[in-house]
Amino acid sequence: MSAAATTVDQAGTMAQKDQKEKLNATSVxxxxxxxxxxxxxxYMINNYLMLxxxxxxxxxxxxxxxxxxxxxxxxxxxxxxxxxxxxxxxxKLGKFRPWLIVGxxxxxxxxxxxxxxxxxxxxxxxxxxxxxxIGAGMAYTVVQVAINGLVNRLCVEPxxxxxxxxWAQIGNQILQTAVAAVLMPIILHFxxxxxxxxxxxFMGTLIISVCTLPLMWLAAWKCREISVxxxxxxxxxADAAKAAADAPKRxxxxxxxxxxxxxxxxxxxxxxxxxxxxxxxxxxVLSYYLIYVMGSYKLISPIFMILSLAQMVGNVPLPWxxxxxxKIRWFLxxxxxxxxxxxxxxxxxxxxxxxxxxxxxLQGFFSACGSISYSFTCDAxxxxxxxxxxxxxxxxxxxxxxxxxxxSAITGAVAAPLLVAVxxxxxxxxxATTQVAINGxxxxxxxxxxxxxxxxxxxxxxxxxxxxxxxxxELQERRSAAANA
Numbered sequence: 001m002s003a004a005a006t007t008v009d010q011a012g013t014m015a016q017k018d019q020k021e022k023l024n025a026t027s028v029x030x031x032x033x034x035x036x037x038x039x040x041x042x043y044m045i046n047n048y049l050m051l052x053x054x055x056x057x058x059x060x061x062x063x064x065x066x067x068x069x070x071x072x073x074x075x076x077x078x079x080x081x082x083x084x085x086x087x088x089x090x091x092k093l094g095k096f097r098p099w100l101i102v103g104x105x106x107x108x109x110x111x112x113x114x115x116x117x118x119x120x121x122x123x124x125x126x127x128x129x130x131x132x133x134i135g136a137g138m139a140y141t142v143v144q145v146a147i148n149g150l151v152n153r154l155c156v157e158p159x160x161x162x163x164x165x166x167w168a169q170i171g172n173q174i175l176q177t178a179v180a181a182v183l184m185p186i187i188l189h190f191x192x193x194x195x196x197x198x199x200x201x202f203m204g205t206l207i208i209s210v211c212t213l214p215l216m217w218l219a220a221w222k223c224r225e226i227s228v229x230x231x232x233x234x235x236x237x238a239d240a241a242k243a244a245a246d247a248p249k250r251x252x253x254x255x256x257x258x259x260x261x262x263x264x265x266x267x268x269x270x271x272x273x274x275x276x277x278x279x280x281x282x283x284x285v286l287s288y289y290l291i292y293v294m295g296s297y298k299l300i301s302p303i304f305m306i307l308s309l310a311q312m313v314g315n316v317p318l319p320w321x322x323x324x325x326x327k328i329r330w331f332l333x334x335x336x337x338x339x340x341x342x343x344x345x346x347x348x349x350x351x352x353x354x355x356x357x358x359x360x361x362l363q364g365f366f367s368a369c370g371s372i373s374y375s376f377t378c379d380a381x382x383x384x385x386x387x388x389x390x391x392x393x394x395x396x397x398x399x400x401x402x403x404x405x406x407x408s409a410i411t412g413a414v415a416a417p418l419l420v421a422v423x424x425x426x427x428x429x430x431x432a433t434t435q436v437a438i439n440g441x442x443x444x445x446x447x448x449x450x451x452x453x454x455x456x457x458x459x460x461x462x463x464x465x466x467x468x469x470x471x472x473x474e475l476q477e478r479r480s481a482a483a484n485a
Contacts, residue, residue: 331369
């Protein structure tokens with residue numbers, strides 16, 4: 001290559017660095033709707049399933065523990081498999097959008113079946129509940145791997161990915177806040193009295209499932225998967241099939257070996273896993289605390305709504321906060337603040353509604369730091385491409401989802417036996433010692449886990465803003481050199 005050509009190439013590379021990437025508004029807005037629909041579609045299972053199993057279906061603690069453990073372990077193992085499948089999908093719609101077409105209807109059906117009380121008894125009842133729950137988890141995996149992988153195909157620059165993630169989380173929290181505000185009143189409206197019953201849970205799940213379907217389909221219809229080479233959204237659909245056909249062939253074993261060497265992805269996933277053991281576990285038993293310690297079913301909707309609303313508010317300044325403090329530092333600040341809020345809630349006396357609301361709002365605000373986990377995974381994908389030349393978006397996000405599902409498996413298996421062990425009896429006033437124990441399970445235990453979850457970020461994760469700028473620029477230079485070779 002001549003010196004003049006080299007100079008032109010270098011100038012082009014510098015111009016590419018200086019040019020700010022523009023986000024496609026239609027794709028971003030559609031993605032936010034799809035992400036909100038995907039997350040809210042699993043709202044009933046995340047927040048009400050164990051209460052439904054104990055107080056409505058009447059399953060024994062041992063049966064619930066077995067269902068949760070088997071379902072979540074399979075679900076966790078299913079995530080990497082689905083990530084590999086979606087990474088290798090070849091279609092004119094790209095890798096992830098086809099799965100947002102076929103997955104949501106199955107998710108809706110199995111969600112509804114999971115909150116259906118069948119006229120069965122004994123082991124047969126437990127088996128049917130388990131099958132429905134496993135089906136819902138598998139369908140959710142299809143959708144969640146697709147929606148998470150898609151964010152890494154909407155744009156290239158880390159700052160833009162953080163913006164998209166923050167906006168999507170704001171959309172999630174808006175919808176979750178609305179659902180939290182109206183869901184329990186809807187369930188109670190369709191129930192026979194002031195206590196939620198089978199018909200109320202069924203109708204609440206049916207309404208959520210029907211309403212979230214079009215949101216996920218909108219993302220499949222309007223989002224455009226651009227390539228890592230800065231392809232424009234307008235070119236994306238026309239070039240997707242060719243890009244898929246020309247992509248380098250890589251065996252599953254090669255992808256898994258590269259994954260095992262991606263220490264930054266492992267560190268961020270470990271943090272996600274530990275924090276989710278605390279937060280998902282807490283959300284799963286929070287209703288017990290509100291009903292049997294604070295003393296009211298009617299607190300459930302306000303507290304869940306406040307948590308969602310505050311988290312939505314926390315996502316608004318998140319791009320600014322991560323720029324000012326750095327993503328890693330702000331994540332750690334927020335994590336320790338959540339732990340402090342939970343410890344403070346533990347010491348509240350029964351009936352202290354206003355302090356509970358204030359501390360829940362603060363916890364929700366700082367919980368917006370969870371959105372940064374998606375950005376950590378995006379950065380780990382770029383790191384893997386930079387270090388090993390392997391880029392598997394779907395597999396990386398499926399590993400993150402694996403951490404979430406494994407956390408759910410553990411908390412789901414442990415929660416019901418733990419409640420029984422401290423003396424919990426369904427639909428009855430609890431002994432004073434049981435109330436203290438439930439309080440500790442809901443607040444102190446998650447606080448400890450949040451502190452532990454920060455350790456991988458402190459001692460292992462190194463993809464700060466300076467490092468990611470270096471990685472992004474070097475990857476762009478490699479792609480430019482390969483294109484001009």
